Every structure is written in C-alpha cells, then in structure tokens.
Amino acid sequence: MSVPFIVLGFFAMLVMMLIGLPIAIAMAAVGVIGGISAYGVPFLDSIAPVVWGVQNDNLLTCIPLFILLGELLLRSGIADRMYGALSAWLGRLPGGLLHTNIGSCAMFAATSGSSVATAATVGTVALPSLQARGYSMRSSLGSLAAGGTLGILIPPSVNMIVYGSLTNNSIGKLFIAGIIPGLLLTGSFMLYIAIAALWSKESMREAEVPLAERIRLLRNLVPPAVVFGIVMGSLYFGIATATESAALGVLAALFFVWRSGRLDWSLLRNCFISSGRIAGMILLIMTAAFILNLTISLTGVAENMTKWVVGLGLSQTALLLTLIVFYLVLGMFMDVLSMQVATIPITYPIAMALGIDPIWYGIFIVLMCELGMITPPVGMNLFVVHGIRPDNGGIQDAIWGALPYAAIMLLFTLLLMAAPSIVTWLPLHM
Amino acid sequence: MSTASSNELPRVSEAASREPEKSGAVASKHKEGIESVLALLFGVIFLGLSVVVSVETLARKLFNFSIQGADELGGYALALGSTLAFSLAVMGRAHIRVDVFHERFPKRLKAALNLVAIVSLAGFAIFICWLAYRVLLDTFEYGSTAPTPWGTPLALPQSLWLVGLIAFALVATGYAVQAIRLFLNGSTDRLLVDFSPKSAKEELKEELEDLAVRHGGETS
C-alpha cells in the first residue's frame, strides 16, 4: 500500500470530520473504503466478525456502567451537595471557591468516567455562586475547565478503558496508575490558585464556616467517597475486574439515590436516556475505530512508521517530546476521543518499541487528551464552561483562564517523564 | 456532545424548537414514547447486569462460590445494550459531530451537510445490520456454541443483537427520510433546526433545566 494512498485516507477522514459528518461515520467510511480498495470484497466479509467481537467484548461493558454510575450521582443531586460541603472546607484558602472547584472536580472525577460530565456538573453548580460573590470570570472558568479534565485522569476513566481495550492492557492497572498523578495534578492546580491569589493581592477568601457546620456537611461527601472506595477498593484488592467494580459502583450509587428519596421513574428515565446517548456515541466510535484499525494494521503503516521512527535512533525522551508536540497540535483541532482511537494504533507500537512502559504511556495519552480539552479552537471543556457562564462574555475568557492550567499540565507531563515511578509505583504494589 | 466554538446561540434553533410544526408535535410524541421504551430496556439491561455481576463478585469473595458466566452475560448485555444506545444517541443527536466550521457555512450548505450526515448515519446503520445478518447466518451454519460453562448457542444473543441493530437502522432511516423530505420541500430552516450538530449550548440548556428541577425539588 502506497504512502500517498494512506495520507489521502487520513486527510479524507479529517475533512469529513471537520465539515461536520459524524465522527464515527468518517472513521468507518475511510476504514471500509480503504480496506475494500486495497483488499477487495474479502475485507467486507471479515469486518462482520470484527464488529461482533467489539460489541460482545465484556471489557467494554464497563463503559455504559461507569456512565450510568455518574449519571445516577449527578441527577439525584448528590454531586450538588458535595460542592456545598467542599466549599465550606476549602473556601478559606487563598483563592477561595476556586479551590472548591478543583476539589469538587477531583471528587466528582472519582465517580465519573468523563471530563465533560465533570466540568458540566461542577460548573452548573458552581458558576452562579462564583459570579454572585464577585470572583473573576476568567479564573472561575479556567479552574472549572481544567478541573473538569481530572475526570479522565482520576479513575474511573472512559479514555483509559478505550486505551486499555485498544492495546490489551489491564484496565484495573491503568485505573490504579491514575490515582497518584490525579492527586498530584489536583494539588498542582490548587497550588497554582493559591500562589496566583497571594501574588495578585486581591485574594478571594470565603468567610469561615463554623466547625460544627463543616462537620455536619461532611456527610454529603459520604456517598461519592463510598462509591469511589467500592470501585477502587475492589480493583486494588483484586476482588473485582473493571467491569465487576463498575457493577458494584452502580448498585452503590443506586442505593444512595434511593436513600436520598429521589428514586422514581422520571429520574431513572433521565439517567437511562442520558447514559444511553453518551454510551451510544462512544460505542459507535469504538466500532468504527476497530474497523479502521483493521485497515491500518493490514496496510502495515503502523509497522512501517515504527521501523522508521526506531531507525531514527530517537531516545525515549526525544520521542515523547515529539509526541507531546504532535498531540498538542492535534488536540487543538480534534475531539480527544477520536484523537485517541485514531492515533493509538500508530503511536503505541512506536512507544513500545522504544521500551516505554505501557501503563505509563496510557497515563501519558490521557494527559494529552486532558490538554486537548482545554486548548482552542476545539476544546470541549472550554465550550462547556463557556456555555454555562451566567453573563455574556466571550469564549476568550475561558481560553485565557485555562491557559495557565494547560501550561501546568505540560510541566506535569515533563515531571512524569523525569519520574515515571509516580505512575508505575502504585500498580506495581497492587 | 458535539463541539461548538462560537459564543453565538443558534437563534433559529431556540425559537423554532419552541413552536414545533403540527406534524412535528405528533412525531415528537411518538419520539418520546420510543425513547422511553429504549431507555427502559437499556436501563433494565445494565441495572440487571449490575445485580448479577455484583452477586457473582460477592459470592466468589465471601462464599467461595462462582456462578460462572457473569462475564459472558456482560458481553451479551453490551451487544444488545449498545444497539439500544446507538438509537438513543440518534434520537438525542448525540452522535458526535464537529461543528466548528460547520456553523460558519452558508445556510444552504449547512442544510445539505446535515442531510448528508443523517443519511450517512442511516447508511452505516443499515450496513452494520447487514454485517450482523452475515454473522448470524454463519453462526447458524456452524451451530456455534460459546466455549464457556453455559455453552450458550450463539444464535440466541446474536439474534437479539440483530434485532437491536434493525431498530437502530429503522430509527436512523426514519430521521433520514424526514430530512430528505424537508430538503426536497425546501424547508432549509427546519433542516437546520432539527438536524444540526447539537451545540454545547443546547446541551447545557438541558443540563441547567435538570439542575433547576433538582434544586426546585429540594424542600429542605
């Protein structure tokens, strides 16, 4: 298969995506048309078992389950109450409610697999009060957009499931590997907020909430904490596989919804419709991705790229720096899920050939996705927080507000390169 | 979950979606019914699966007992559940489309692209149906049986899978036919309202409404 042919295919896909055809269609069309023109009708016949193979894969079952789990906690108001409790605890820090934004995002991330859901949930709860109390819209939007991206670094994470299933890596290990980097990145965000607040001398702080009240509010943190404990605990102690831990989490969330007195058909209907839509969107892209993947691997383009890159004699560091630039640029224009499924079949073998740890590389990819969510012009989380803002400012506020966090993420990626054990230590000690 | 970069609200969409055409009102009633049924099935499948899988996990840990096959069931649940989810995503306009350039195009081009998008989605749905049909034919021919403790005849889950995919194809084709009719009638505006990529704004509007409901319901 010739190189121009492959380049043509990739551009055709990009164009189809950018003129607004469904992402899944763009990927499947290039996969099917490319496959048939190169291998004829047999290609068509062999897609059929591949499609059944994807849609019958018990590993991917955890995608709808984790989405359902997040929806249950969100629509029952458990997430809203969590924000209230955290603001009582974190509001005194310099930077005030901005810390609550990050903290709430991190906590909600621990029960939700998606960044958009995290930013949207915490954003809808937080922005009205941030505005009422006179916080700068720019820093408010920035903290929410960036905090939201923690949703895919702190487990559970749809993007880690996708990575694991595309590369045959243990999803449990990926989840566990995300915990320490997730906490550290949360800490880095908060540190930045505190420093920026002290620096600008117009430090926002919230009035102190009496200790008794704060302690009373702690009970609102119980449901998300218990759900996270069940999901991660069962994974960490090897009691459950990723799908099993998701199932346990769903039942735990359902229990708390019932306890909150909101369990009725209208709530469940909303949860089911909403999780069905999101899961359908992701799973159709996954199906298309596997069709495209078959074409890509048959053409041998991944192997050739790997040989070529390995032939360059790059060091791991040089390769990773190149990949950071590559993903930074791609992430500006592409939706991160599509970016992930379209590039992993190519970049993963290269990274493995240079001896990079597969779990570490998974976290690296997730960080690149997080970055893509807050870089303009196409940054999902920017759009989300911009959409929720109660005033009429422009999108540039969200973009500028999130910029420092993008820089922090890049620095953080460099830190992980310098000290890879931040990622690999915990999964090794499972 | 589509992407939108502009801070302008698609005003047409806001206004028009509040005054559906009369035929649209009937259609939307049907739509709601179908959506409810699909959602109910989706929910029953995954809540049911959660119960079975949790029982298996706990029984294995606590009582040394394994019902063996929860993972197999999970695979079948996904096969059927994902087909329902595909349909729900079509109805909710959730199949992700990038609208960063799309929304800057002239009206007629936008409308034409909307048409192409839904027709290609329907085409893909029919294509997958056909693939599933081929898989099922082979399964019947070989009498395939899952190599698992249950030894499930594969024709069973695969038939359900095909039924789900046919539903997906029907739903997508229904929308495609509607879009074609609008296009032929020259109803560009409606084609823009009903078939444009769902912008982040629209999605958030739904979220905010839901939030209002949650807070309104909070009596304490």
Add this chain to the structure above:
Amino acid sequence: SAEDTLKIRVIGQPLATGLVQANKERPFFENFRTATGLAIEMDYKPIDTLGIKDTEELRVLKSGLFEMASLRFPQNSRDEPALLGFDLVGLSPDYATGRKVADAYLPIADARLQKQFRVKLLGVFPFGPQILFCNQPIKQLADVKGLKVRTYDQNLAKFIESVGGTPVPISFADTYQSLSLGVVDCAISGASSANSSGWPEVSTHQLPIGFQLAINGYVISLKTWEKLTPEQQAKLTEAVAGLTNDIWAYSETLFADAVKCNAGKDPCTTGKKFNLVDVPVSDADRALLKEAVAKISLPSWAEVCDKADPNCVASWKSSVGQILGIQ
C-alpha cells in the same frame, strides 16, 4: 521475479504468548522465503495487533482476507468443536501421548476443517502442559478439594468440580493478583508462562501434572492451497512439519526447564529461579486425571460436538480412542 511471488497473509499467535511465538513461530514466517526457497512472501501479523478477537479466526479465514493462521483451538472450538478432540482434559499426561493423539487425530480434524471452513490443517503443536500452582500445601491432586482454582475453560472447570474444587474463571492477566490476595487458592497454566508472570512469587507449591497440552495448529485456506503446484505444496507441508516438530521439542525443553526454575533447581536457563515445593506426581494423580477422560471430558465434549457433526465422537473414538483404549 517479483511477479511470480505469492503473498500469503498470516494471522499469528498474540505477541504476549511468550517464547514459542517469539523464538519459533514468528521467525519461521518472517524468514520463510529465504529458509525454504519458495517464492512465497509471508505477511505475518500477530492477532492482537489486528484488533480481531481470537474466537473469530475461522470466520476471518473463510472471508479470504487472510490465507493462513496459527489457529487458536480452544477459542475457535466455538465455531468448530471438533478442535477440542486434540486436547481433552486428562487425555495427554505427557508429550509422547500428546504426539500420538495429535498424529492420529490430525487427518480427521483436517477433513472436518476442509469441509466446514475450506481450510487445510497443516500441523499442530503444543504450548506445553498446563499444570497446577497453589498458595498452600498440597500433597496430591485430590487436595484441591474445597479450594478455589483458577481455570480457563469449561472442560477444566468441570474436572475441578468433579474433584470437589471450586473453579473460578479469571483471565491470565488477573491471576497473579488473585493468587496473592487469596481470591483463588490455586491456578492452572503453563509452567513457563507462569514463571514469566511471576506466579511462583505468590504461590508455594506446584504439581507438574499436565491437565492439557494447549494444542494449537497451522491452517491454510484451500483456495490458496490449490493455487500452489504439487511441488510447492509438498515443500510448504514439509516446512510446517519442520516448524511443528521443532516446537514439540522446544516446548518440552521449555517445560522441563521452567519446572526446574520454579522449584529453584538447576539447570534453569529460560526463566527466573523461585523456590516452589515440587509436589511429586503420584500414580493416584495420574489415575484420577485419566479417569476424567471417560467420565467427564469425553461426555461433555460429545454433547457439543455431536450436535455440530453427528460423526464427531465416533471418528474420534476410531482414531484417538483406538490407540488409547478409550471406547
């Protein structure tokens, strides 16, 4: 000339299957042309790089997209249960028996595959005996009574049940952790793969009795086969026979070495040394496993296989059954 070169696309074993794939299978296909002098270019792709599930191999072959495959028998028994006839639980306690079974059954499985899937079975090979690891003292096979045992397929699960154990289906990747946390007490797998995955770190005893030999095989589509001249066919058959013979011998060496490594004995050249207690295999153990063939493995297989092909078990009995005295 390049015009005459035939290109054959091959689905290989997953990259993660270990030394047999890496040291024997992959080099064989990648160096096929120079090694055999045949004008055939083998385009070898490990299945896990293709995104195709291993249960779908036969169907993908039938589509014609690939011409050859290193067929994974247990997974593909879903579409062709006759494949299990090579490796019923308890059938081949040692390599010699396994080889006899394989030779006797090959023509029968070949005929069936040709008829059903239009592929020809060129040869079969073992990954090696699947043996028992436990994280508590056992003296004999019967001691798994009351213990939770990781199994990988349904026949093995039935056998474990029959001796009073609780079979737990856990993926290979999750077994290490499950052993270390006591989710299972015992686990069954190949000696060498257990060694490279560090199972001996989380277990104390090994019982090197082979429940199964993990038999897999090489197939080629008839369409491609018929394109070859008789001379090419003979050379290809010979080359694959050379490969499988090589793997039979290599697997036996690997097994002996890995068992030694696991027990911390010498020589240990292919793995890491651990200090497992090597439980001697007794006659009672062998008898127990042998008994299982007629009592459990054969009847449960017969149920599935005869449904797909009424002659399935009859032809097995006339070949394999004949030489092992199982009727």
